[in-house]
Amino acid sequence: MSKRILFVCLGNICRSPSAHAVTRALAPDWQIDSAGTSDWHVGEPPYAPMQQAARARGLEMADLRARQFTVQDFDAFDMIVAMDDSNLARIEALRPAGNTTPVRLLTEFGDGAADHVPDPYYTRDFDGCLDLIETCARGLITHG
Template sequence: MSKRILFVCLGNICRSPSAHAVTRRLAPGWEIDSAGTSDWHVGEPPYGPMQQAARARGIEMGDLRARQFHAGDFGRFDLIVAMDADNLARIEALRPAGSTTPVRLFTGFAGPDAGDHVPDPYYTRDFDGCLDLIEICAKGLIETA
């Protein structure tokens, strides 16, 4: 069965495109997309250092381009996955009346030790640590699907 999953972070240049790229590699039959709650980077590729860290693991994301999350995404996806509580709240604020599309935190798929958010490597500079957590979360998501 095909799944339609949308990953969402703030700018759509680090965390959500990384989750997009990792998950599409692990679940090639799924429809995967990513978006940001802000419009800061619309049309831009993922952040260079994030791409470099991913490429070192054999994960390619250079084909992705940032886009902004919009209310219509609730109708296009089976699940919307937020990287942190702030972005989850921004997503929920756009929920159309009657929409039942689930919105969950990505770390919820990684078990209780994963914390409550995927730290933003744009600020932390820990691109490898971010990818480690994203890989754990993606595997957990796939196992629960």
Template structure:
């Protein structure tokens, strides 16, 4: 069964496009997208240092462009995964009345007990961010097939 997954962070230039690209590499048959709760970077490519770190692992995200999450995404996706509690709350605020699309933290799938994916735009830990994203993506694939 094809899964339709949306990843959400604040600006859609570091964490969510990285998760998008990592999961796309693991499951090219799934429909994957990413978005931000803000429109700060709409239309921009992922943050260059994040792209460099991902490319060193053989993961390309050069084709991705930032966009803002929308209420219509609740109908377009089977599962929405936020990178932290703040973005989960912001995403839930867009939920259309009567919609039951699950919205969870991405870290719910990594099995280590992290409660969020730290934002490398601020921490500068691009490698650590990718390590956690890869663990979460593998956990997600194991759970969903």
């Protein structure tokens, strides 16, 4: 069964496009997208060092472009997956009355070792970010 999943971080240039690329590689029949809660990078490709780390793992994300999360995303997706509590709160603040689309943290699908996906734009740990995203994406896919 095809799922429609939206991954959301702050700028949509590191974490959410990485989750997008990882999950579409692992579940090619799912409809995957990514967005940011800010408008800082709208229209830009993922951050070059993040792309380089992903490419080293055989993941391509150069085709992705940053976009901002919108209220319409609640109806367009089966689940919205945030990278941290701050972005989850920003998403929930936009939830239309009566909407029941699940909004979850990506790390809820992980091994319990992390409570959020650290932003590699600041930490510079692109490989660690990808490791965590891959673990959680596998859990998400198993969860269905």
